[in-house]
Each structure stands twice: as C-alpha cells, then as structure tokens.
Amino acid sequence: MKTILRLTNIRIISQVVFLGLFLFAVWASWTTRIQGYPVSRFLEIDLLVALSTLLSTGLVYRFLGWSILLLLLTVLFGRVFCNWMCPLGTLHQFFGWLFNIRSVKERQEQNRYQPRQIIKYSILLILLISAAFGTLQIGLLDPIALLHRSMATGLSVIWDFVMSSASFTDLQLAPGTTERIFTGSFWIGFVFVSIIVLNIWHPRFFCRTLCPLGALLGLLSLFPLFRIHRDRHLCTDCDLCLTRCEGASSPEGSLRLSECVVCMNCIDDCPENALSFSLPPRITTPVSPAPDITRRHFVFAGLIGLIGFPLLRSNGKVNDANYSPLMIRPPGSVAETEFLKKCIKCAQCIRVCPTNVLQPTGLQEGGIEALWTPVLNFNVGHCQQKCSLCSSVCPTGAIREISVTEKLGFGEFKQHGPIRLGTAFINRSRCLPWANEIPCIVCQEVCPIAPKAIQTYDEEVKDTFGNLVVLNKPFIIPDLCTGCGICQKECPVTDKPAAYVTAVGESRSQERRLLLRYRTNPEEL
Amino acid sequence: MPTTFNRREFLKRVAFASTICGGATYLAWAPEDYPLSLKDFTGARSIPKPQQFTLPDYRVTLPPGVPEIGIGRDMTTSGRLTKALDAIGGLTQFVQPGDVVLLKPNVAFDRSPELGATTSPELIEVLIKRLLIDCRAQEVRVADNPIESPADCFAKTGIKDAVEKAGGRINLPDGNAFRILQTPGAELIRSWPCFYRPLIGVTKVIGVAPVKDHNLSGASMGIKNWYGLLGGQRNQFHQDIHTIIADLSIMIRPTLTILDGSRILMRNGPTGGDPAYVKPWDVIVAGTDQVAMDAWAFVNLLQRDESKLPHYLYLAEKKGGGKIDASNRILEVS
Numbered sequence: 001m002k003t004i005l006r007l008t009n010i011r012i013i014s015q016v017v018f019l020g021l022f023l024f025a026v027w028a029s030w031t032t033r034i035q036g037y038p039v040s041r042f043l044e045i046d047l048l049v050a051l052s053t054l055l056s057t058g059l060v061y062r063f064l065g066w067s068i069l070l071l072l073l074t075v076l077f078g079r080v081f082c083n084w085m086c087p088l089g090t091l092h093q094f095f096g097w098l099f100n101i102r103s104v105k106e107r108q109e110q111n112r113y114q115p116r117q118i119i120k121y122s123i124l125l126i127l128l129i130s131a132a133f134g135t136l137q138i139g140l141l142d143p144i145a146l147l148h149r150s151m152a153t154g155l156s157v158i159w160d161f162v163m164s165s166a167s168f169t170d171l172q173l174a175p176g177t178t179e180r181i182f183t184g185s186f187w188i189g190f191v192f193v194s195i196i197v198l199n200i201w202h203p204r205f206f207c208r209t210l211c212p213l214g215a216l217l218g219l220l221s222l223f224p225l226f227r228i229h230r231d232r233h234l235c236t237d238c239d240l241c242l243t244r245c246e247g248a249s250s251p252e253g254s255l256r257l258s259e260c261v262v263c264m265n266c267i268d269d270c271p272e273n274a275l276s277f278s279l280p281p282r283i284t285t286p287v288s289p290a291p292d293i294t295r296r297h298f299v300f301a302g303l304i305g306l307i308g309f310p311l312l313r314s315n316g317k318v319n320d321a322n323y324s325p326l327m328i329r330p331p332g333s334v335a336e337t338e339f340l341k342k343c344i345k346c347a348q349c350i351r352v353c354p355t356n357v358l359q360p361t362g363l364q365e366g367g368i369e370a371l372w373t374p375v376l377n378f379n380v381g382h383c384q385q386k387c388s389l390c391s392s393v394c395p396t397g398a399i400r401e402i403s404v405t406e407k408l409g410f411g412e413f414k415q416h417g418p419i420r421l422g423t424a425f426i427n428r429s430r431c432l433p434w435a436n437e438i439p440c441i442v443c444q445e446v447c448p449i450a451p452k453a454i455q456t457y458d459e460e461v462k463d464t465f466g467n468l469v470v471l472n473k474p475f476i477i478p479d480l481c482t483g484c485g486i487c488q489k490e491c492p493v494t495d496k497p498a499a500y501v502t503a504v505g506e507s508r509s510q511e512r513r514l515l516l517r518y519r520t521n522p523e524e525l
Numbered sequence: 526m527p528t529t530f531n532r533r534e535f536l537k538r539v540a541f542a543s544t545i546c547g548g549a550t551y552l553a554w555a556p557e558d559y560p561l562s563l564k565d566f567t568g569a570r571s572i573p574k575p576q577q578f579t580l581p582d583y584r585v586t587l588p589p590g591v592p593e594i595g596i597g598r599d600m601t602t603s604g605r606l607t608k609a610l611d612a613i614g615g616l617t618q619f620v621q622p623g624d625v626v627l628l629k630p631n632v633a634f635d636r637s638p639e640l641g642a643t644t645s646p647e648l649i650e651v652l653i654k655r656l657l658i659d660c661r662a663q664e665v666r667v668a669d670n671p672i673e674s675p676a677d678c679f680a681k682t683g684i685k686d687a688v689e690k691a692g693g694r695i696n697l698p699d700g701n702a703f704r705i706l707q708t709p710g711a712e713l714i715r716s717w718p719c720f721y722r723p724l725i726g727v728t729k730v731i732g733v734a735p736v737k738d739h740n741l742s743g744a745s746m747g748i749k750n751w752y753g754l755l756g757g758q759r760n761q762f763h764q765d766i767h768t769i770i771a772d773l774s775i776m777i778r779p780t781l782t783i784l785d786g787s788r789i790l791m792r793n794g795p796t797g798g799d800p801a802y803v804k805p806w807d808v809i810v811a812g813t814d815q816v817a818m819d820a821w822a823f824v825n826l827l828q829r830d831e832s833k834l835p836h837y838l839y840l841a842e843k844k845g846g847g848k849i850d851a852s853n854r855i856l857e858v859s
Contacts, residue, residue, distance in 0.1 A: 098741065176699055354676060355673065355674045355677075384674060385636070385798075386681050388679070389675060432764065441740070441741060441763060446672060446796065448636075450793050452795075490672070491760065
C-alpha cells in the first residue's frame, strides 16, 4: 500500500538537496572557487539572524531580507524549515535514526512531549533581549551558524586530511595549503559532537530543547494554513504515530503546533489513515497552539536577558578602555561595539580566508562576549593585499563589503587612505639586527606597501667573531603601515615575533587611533 | 564450560599462555636486527628518518659553437622568446618529445602581473604552448612555493589562467609535498625541505624568472628564483642571503633558464607595489649559465653599475654555478 512518492520520501529528497547545497557552499567558499556563488544564502534566509540584527542595529543588512521567504513559509506551513531544509536538523535526524536501536514502545515514550521543550523559548527570549541591548549572542546556538562554524573550523581540517591522503585535491576545502589551524576549534568541535551525541539519549534533543531558531519558527507557526489533522473517528489511540515523531509534538492528542516540525512520519505510520496534512477539514481535533510558557518563565528569562548585556560588557575586554592588543578585526569591520551587534560567529570569513590568518576569538582576546568572532592571528598568516573575501561573504555586515580598491585606498578612496587593521612595531630586544648583530630584515623585504612601511638604519659593525657585517636595523613608518601582518608572519623569531602588529591605529575606530595625522611626502601632493 | 578441569584442557591453556607470552617476549626482546623484532632499547629506532632525495643534473649537452646565452628583443612576447631561443639553438635542442618538463616561474606574491613582482603570464602561456606543440613534451608542470597563499598567488598573478589555457598543470604545495633535498656542495642548505612532488618523474627543468630589485641581495633574477622550490624556515635565509643564493646556483642544474625582461621592477623590490616602479621592456634572456645571465641582466636590464654586481654572483662563480664573464658566449638578436 506504500507508494514511492510518499510525502516522507519527498521530504528526504528535500533534506538531502538542502544539505548538499549547504556542503556545496562550504566547498565553494574558497578563493579560487567562489566566483560570485551566493555562499551565504543559508544564513541570509535564517529568520533569527535577520530578526536579531534588526533588534540590535535597527536595520536589515544586504540580503537578510531574503528571510521573509522563510517567514512566509513558516506562517503558511509551520516549522517546515526544521525538518525539510535545516542542514543541522537533517544531521540530527540522521544520527538519531542511525543510533536508534530501541523498541517501538520505548521510542513512543521518548517521543512524547517533555516539559523541558520550553527551554528553547527561554533561550530565544534571552538572546533577543541581549541583542536589543547590543550584544548579539544568537550565533552560539543558531543552527546554521553553529553548523557552519563547526564545518569551517573543525570538520574541514579532518576532511582535508583525509582527502589529501587520498589525493582528491579537488574535494579538499583548502587545496594547496599546508596545515591549517583554527585556535580553540576543539571546543567548537566539542559542542558540535555533544549535540550530535545527545541524539542517542533523546532523538533531536537540540532541535526540541535548545534551538532558538526552532523556537522562533515555532512561535510563528501557531496559525498555519496547512497542518497535521487527526480524524478522531478513525483514530484508535494506538500511539503508533509517536514512533517516529521528530518534534515530540503530541500528534496522538491535541497537536502542539509550535513543536511540530512537519516531518510527516505520523501520516506514514498511522495504520488507519486518520492523519493528514491539509487545510482544516470540517471535523478535526483541537490543537494546543501556544507553547507552555507561563508568565513566570517569561519574567525569569526576561530578567536574565536584561542583566546579560551589562554583565558581558562590563567584563572589560571589548571596550575602548582595556581592549586587547590582539583584538585585530578583518578589513572592513565596523567599530567594535557595532561589530558585536552584528557578528553571528558563523565563521564564514574564517572559512574563506586563504591565508588562515582569521581565527575564532578565544577568551584571551575578547572575553566571553566576543567568543568565536573572527580575529587575525599574524603568527598563523597575514592579510593579503588583493583579497577582500571575508567582507564579501559576511551575511550581517559585521565586516562591511569592501572592494580591494577601498581596502588599499586607491582610486576614489585615495583621500580616505588604506584600511588599517592595526600598526606594526619592532621589538628591538628580540630583533636579530637590533639585539644580536645578525643581518635579517625579512620584514622589510616582504612589506607590501609602496613605499615600504619598514625602513632601516644601516650600520656596519664588527661582531664578536671579528666579522664585518652590515646591519639593516628596521623601524616602522606608522603612517604607511596598514597592519597586514606579513612582517610578523615572516619574522624568523617565530615563537614571539620581533616584528608584531597590535590593534592600535586601526581605522575602524576613532578611539583606537594612534596618529594625529598621517604624514605624506609633500612632493606627492 | 566444563565444570571439571581435565588434563587436555590444562595443557591447552598452558600452550595458549606460552604462545602469547613467548611471542610477545620475542617481539619485545629479540635483538634489533632479527626479523620482526620491535626492540628499541635506546630509543634510536623510533626517531623518524626524513625521506631524502638528491636532484639529478637536468642540463643537456649542446653541440660546440652554440652560444650559451641568447638575448631576444622584440615588441611581442612570442617574438622575443623565439629570438632568444633561436640564438642558443632553439627550444627543441633542450626538450625532446616525451619529456616531462617542470616550469618554475616566480609567483611569490599575490600581485597583479603589472606590478612586476612575478613572472608574466604571457610568457608562461607562450612557453608552455611551444613545449607541448613544438617540442612535443609529454607534460608541462608549473610549480612554485609562494610566500602568500599559493592558490591566490597563482590565480591573481594570472599564471593559473595562462597555464590552464596553454594546457599545463599547476602543482600547489601542501603539507605532504615536501622532502629533504640533499645538496652535497652547498654550504648552508646541504639538507633542506624541497617542494618534491612536482619533481617526481621530471626530465627537464626550466626556470622562468622576472628581473627584480631586491632590497637585501641587490637583485632577484634567475638564481634567486630557485628559492621558491624550497620550504621550511626560509625566513632564516636572510641572515646570509648571498651564501644562500650561491648555494641555490648549484642546488639545481636546470635545463634552461629564461629571464623575463618584459616588466622590470626597478625599485622597492622584491614586492614592488606601484606600477611606477616597473619599467616595461622588450627583452628576454635565455641560456644555460645562470650566473652570466644574472650578471648581464643586472647591468643591462636593471641598469646598475657593473662594479656593484651582487656579492652572491662572485660566490656562485667560486662554487661552480657559472661564470660571470659572458663575453664570446652571448648572442643578441633584435
């Protein structure tokens, strides 16, 4: 009696297609492949990203308006996104299915509605209130941002290792690079593996209990046009519809619309054909539309949201006083307070960076508030002159889209000057020519600025061994330095480089400027 | 499970125990040269031995009387390449049908070709076509280990497009692509990690280098180009750059070296960065003596004083990398 063209099969095809699109976007986010692919679309249709950045900034950046498609879909059909499109939902469902060795009876018990499922609404409320105050933390739990971050910083390294061993370089995410590292990726991977492993304990624990996007879509699907209907006259109360219920949404009783992820499994499993997904028929069972949030829950979560922002901000890592010299943001980034209103920690910039200089921020640079936002670590790489990929993939405008012309301060941007990420300094007590009478100046050689922002005092000395050596002792011209960090990257004193860049002088902030004015050659004007 | 313990069972278990323990004892304690021995009493056996290799001499013997260095002047890339190569007997002298050729351009930086910091893509394209069509080479590989992101450097210098258009193959360096190169005559890089993978099965090697100002050594030309085949901590090289470049002149003996004199970076090298530093010109130098070629290019292309020749050329001459004096070995065609 089962046909091939069941709704559940169509759903699986849809899930595979969307997961495939997601993985393709990760693969295509590479300097030689990107070529205009809209790799940020998943995050741009993510309604939670749009809503929370709307709350924090008051505006809708670039393509975030596409999320209206998701709004429309949800208002008409319920949480279709969760079980038909969301790549993380697909992974959860797959692993829940793979690990599930329980009997039918046990599964039915597992898939009953649990009171803890209201936790996600509290999480949503806390995150939205914090966003309205100016600290955007949805990225910690938003499924798309979480999955992309885990892919970009954790799984990509494993994947590339396997593909390199098998010589499938076309499938590698970062072909032609030596070892790529992502600082702190252990904890990103740990979170990802944990929420996957939780599926063994309870299927789709993350989706049912933690996911803030699911909560938002749940609240939007309270009055859908189409929904699951149960015909009470046909129903024998056998509970078989619970066997594979993905949302734990009580299809056996009064359906909880905010929990139902429209997986259609119950329709498949009903031996009496009592269930259907349709417009409201004349006879149907009542639903319990609103989630069980009481006023107490609401007030409690609201209070946590209210104290969240001052607590995070007074931590004193992201403010203009006491900011970390290591907090160097990608070119095109907006000033720090605005940045924290926009960055969703999706790690698309980190994924697309060809030199691996972009790293997830740890607690050292930005405290808990800036955790996993992008930061430049010039011990790992440097910011390439002719590259503005991170700014072009950023879905929320934390890194404003810039062109290479604007980055370098050429053409029409001449009067603004180049975008400065920070300023280089020379540590004379570690620099080989300064401290050890050994010729070097790699930093000056690789400096890409014309004329070079590193110049030298030249001196001929007799060293301890009696050899005459010419020492070129480097110093920085801060007016010319853009803080690209290649001097730090290439410095042979590799553990704590003698040439190093710190955040001061970055052009995104007035408060973090260094020079009163930028000197120029009067002949050039 | 038998409840009583009989003799057969006893013997079986004793035999089992002695096999396991005896085998383990042999593996752990047998002298190190015995077969299957796993003994490592001093820890010396567990120290990894890096895979090493040496480079063969890629030069070809030429008929006597042919000049070693050809200089071609023409308005088009293909014209000046033809003239330079014809002066030294033509490309088919050097590459025979069936050869696997490695081209080593300078793709060190993520810069537009107009800035003169890298080899011109036009020259690479013409050269690969000649190698594949005129010389019927089996395969042309193009490899370099740039300072910046390899994928970006090849793409944005235009080399990637040129190679793909002409039918060559690009080898990007990754973590598994390096092995220790042994260079017996070298002073400082006697054993150093070298970009090994593209060299597997190669029969001919051609260096295609731009002519650039270089802050520390004076100029970066044909010999300095081989820097890009090495990996490891190259940033230490600057502590004695002249000895390093002299070592490079004997590290590899290329079939042919080509100096690309179409965009000469006159100052702020080796990165350049301003088109104003670049002098467009119409010269290509091809030849087999890198030292003489570099000396000629230093004087004639970079237009520096002959008395200020980079120190590394003298060191390279002493090491046997070539001879600075090019008189009677040079032929100019324009």
